[in-house]
Amino acid sequence: MDAFLRKVMESLLGSGREHPLARRGGEFPDYGIQNVAVELPKPITRKVLMITHNPILRSQGGRTLKEHFRWNEPDALAQGYIDDVRWCSYGYANYEIVERLVVDGYPLKRDGFRYTEASYLEAWRQRKFHDPDGVDYLELVREFKMIEQVNSGAIDEVWLFGHPYGGYWESIMCGPGAFWCNAPPLTGTEQAKRRFVIMGFNFERGVGEMLEDLGHRSESILYKVFEQTRGDANLFERFTRYDKTHPGRAECGNVHFAPNSLKDYDWGNTRSVPSRCDTWYNFPDLRGEPRMVACYDWGNGDIREHHRWWFRHFPHIVGTADGVSWNWWEYVIDPNRV
Numbered sequence: 001m002d003a004f005l006r007k008v009m010e011s012l013l014g015s016g017r018e019h020p021l022a023r024r025g026g027e028f029p030d031y032g033i034q035n036v037a038v039e040l041p042k043p044i045t046r047k048v049l050m051i052t053h054n055p056i057l058r059s060q061g062g063r064t065l066k067e068h069f070r071w072n073e074p075d076a077l078a079q080g081y082i083d084d085v086r087w088c089s090y091g092y093a094n095y096e097i098v099e100r101l102v103v104d105g106y107p108l109k110r111d112g113f114r115y116t117e118a119s120y121l122e123a124w125r126q127r128k129f130h131d132p133d134g135v136d137y138l139e140l141v142r143e144f145k146m147i148e149q150v151n152s153g154a155i156d157e158v159w160l161f162g163h164p165y166g167g168y169w170e171s172i173m174c175g176p177g178a179f180w181c182n183a184p185p186l187t188g189t190e191q192a193k194r195r196f197v198i199m200g201f202n203f204e205r206g207v208g209e210m211l212e213d214l215g216h217r218s219e220s221i222l223y224k225v226f227e228q229t230r231g232d233a234n235l236f237e238r239f240t241r242y243d244k245t246h247p248g249r250a251e252c253g254n255v256h257f258a259p260n261s262l263k264d265y266d267w268g269n270t271r272s273v274p275s276r277c278d279t280w281y282n283f284p285d286l287r288g289e290p291r292m293v294a295c296y297d298w299g300n301g302d303i304r305e306h307h308r309w310w311f312r313h314f315p316h317i318v319g320t321a322d323g324v325s326w327n328w329w330e331y332v333i334d335p336n337r338v
Helices: 003-014 065-069 074-088 117-126 137-143 146-152 207-225 235-239 277-282 303-312 329-333
Strands: 044-053 093-103 157-162 171-174 196-202 273-275 291-293 316-321 324-327
Touching: 044 074, 074 093, 074 157, 074 207, 074 303, 093 329, 137 146, 146 196, 171 207, 196 207, 207 235, 207 303, 207 329, 324 329
Parallel strands: 044 093, 044 157, 157 196
Antiparallel strands: 171 196, 273 291, 316 324
16 A cells, blocks of 8 residues: 555544545445345346457457457456446346357448458557447347347347447437437337347446446436436436535535546545535435545545446435335336336
8 A cells, every 4th residue: 555545544544434445355345335224126137238349350360459459358347347237236236148249340330431450450550540430320230130139038238349449339228218328319229119228338448437338328317317306306416416516515426527526537636525425325314414525435536446436326225206216226227217
């Protein structure tokens, strides 16, 4: 442990408050210990089709694109994400990958362009990539028979893994009544029997960025859940308050802004601000006084640690009020519940 962090932890301990990262018993920090006085919902399992675009490079001795650039292993990323989501949701959300497909090729762009081995390597060398970058999602839906598999119950959602500038949205919603999910709803998929989400992950990045994708999906869905609610009754608006926009009244912040952040991605800010983030562990009882918080509370600037901290504060228990579930994960994981 470096001297600076030790000094911070000692000062916190001296004030009677133990720093959560000082109490690690294993991989996960101890913040968000479950209140035994509440009832947890029955865990659910969601079936995933995982598609990885990882072309073979014939000019590079038959190595895959991932191997050539020494990018991350998609299966390891997926397992880390599965483990994190299960823990963050207090055991409620359990993903199961029921089919893994690896594609020796590049996804089709929405204007009909498709990279070749030579054109992608040249684009990477020049750092000049095709525009428009976005993939043809309807082609992917057709190619992998996503709607047929959703309708049969074989899968509940799709995870795309690919290279930088693969053209995926972080998340996009399909099906009847699909709405904004960090991307416009995918028109042309209304014949599906239910809504489903296609996640887009980049195997150059890590699990923290995957959780960020889920965070923006969560924001979109929960804004929809509370779109007709105003004032303090809009619990998600209240949950996402941070000091810059609500001085002295911070709660948990949002995916980009921690309670004390001054700019996007400012998860490492050492500035202390009052926050009522701890009251969300006692939901639905949101009484309680704020305490001073800073980046040490959510991982000292680490993207994965911050996002796990943020998700761990979500209401996740049995109950309803004003027609809204006290388990926000119910909506995040299954958009048909909205």
